[in-house]
Amino acid sequence: AQTVTQSQPEMSVQEAETVTLSCTYDTSESDYYLFWYKQPPSRQMILVIRQEAYKQQNATENRFSVNFQKAAKSFSLKISDSQLGDAAMYFCAYRSFGGHASGSRLTFGEGTQLTVNP
Amino acid sequence: GAVVSQHPSRVICKSGTSVKIECRSLDFQATTMFWYRQFPKKSLMLMATSNEGSKATYEQGVEKDKFLINHASLTLSTLTVTSAHPEDSSFYICSVSIAKNIQYFGAGTRLSVL
Numbered sequence: 001a002q003t004v005t006q007s008q009p010e011m012s013v014q015e016a017e018t019v020t021l022s023c024t025y026d027t028s029e030s031d032y033y034l035f036w037y038k039q040p041p042s043r044q045m046i047l048v049i050r051q052e053a054y055k056q057q058n059a060t061e062n063r064f065s066v067n068f069q070k071a072a073k074s075f076s077l078k079i080s081d082s083q084l085g086d087a088a089m090y091f092c093a094y095r096s097f098g099g100h101a102s103g104s105r106l107t108f109g110e111g112t113q114l115t116v117n118p
Numbered sequence: 119g120a121v122v123s124q125h126p127s128r129v130i131c132k133s134g135t136s137v138k139i140e141c142r143s144l145d146f147q148a149t150t151m152f153w154y155r156q157f158p159k160k161s162l163m164l165m166a167t168s169n170e171g172s173k174a175t176y177e178q179g180v181e182k183d184k185f186l187i188n189h190a191s192l193t194l195s196t197l198t199v200t201s202a203h204p205e206d207s208s209f210y211i212c213s214v215s216i217a218k219n220i221q222y223f224g225a226g227t228r229l230s231v232l
Binding site: 033037042043044045046047050052089091095104105106108109110111113 | 150152156159160161162164167209211213215219220221222223225226
């Protein structure tokens with residue numbers, strides 16, 4: 001079974017600064033997907049960014065980018081120019097590549113609570 | 119716009135009553151939906167996988183008779199918490215698997231059992 005570990009329960013960053021959230025995972029599969037989801041105080045889960053394991057290029061979405069190290073099984077999220085609206089709980093998640101319905105389940109890490117200080 | 123609609127957003131009920139939570143896929147047909155439970159400041163715990171036209175697949179430790187799941191159409195899955203007790207109070211979230219690699223989530227339902 002796959003596991004996802006987020007070793008930072010809490011992080012803080014000054015507005016306009018950059019912060020990196022860590023995520024490691026354990027799997028024996030060679031093909032899979034990785035995600036970062038954001039859960040603000042409203043508790044609505046919002047997809048931030050995704051990465052296909054077969055792609056070497058790191059995914060980027062505006063101010064959000066990842067550092068995907070497949071050999072090290074590491075998938076960190078970098079938030080540049082942090083904004084007050086970035087304050088939320090961030091979850092790293094893993095999904096197997098398989099097409100079966102049960103294969104589309106997500107395995108979540110424990111989350112990192114990000115505080116953005118003005 | 120929202121991809122998944124979940125209702126109600128909050129429900130308060132008396133102990134012993136049953137509560138139904140609906141999860142609708144608004145723009146896509148969804149053969150698979152997922153139900154999660156989340157405790158305060160904790161991660162999402164998968165309860166079951168809802169499959170259209172067939173029985174749901176429950177995770178180990180989740181009581182099938184307590185948490186009834188029905189996925190009668192390609193756009194609607196329901197979770198019924200039967201004979202609710204205070205320990206069932208929690209935040210319940212559904213998600214829809216549309217493309218193979220993306221899940222979209224409902225806004226969640228906060229259940230409080232008195």
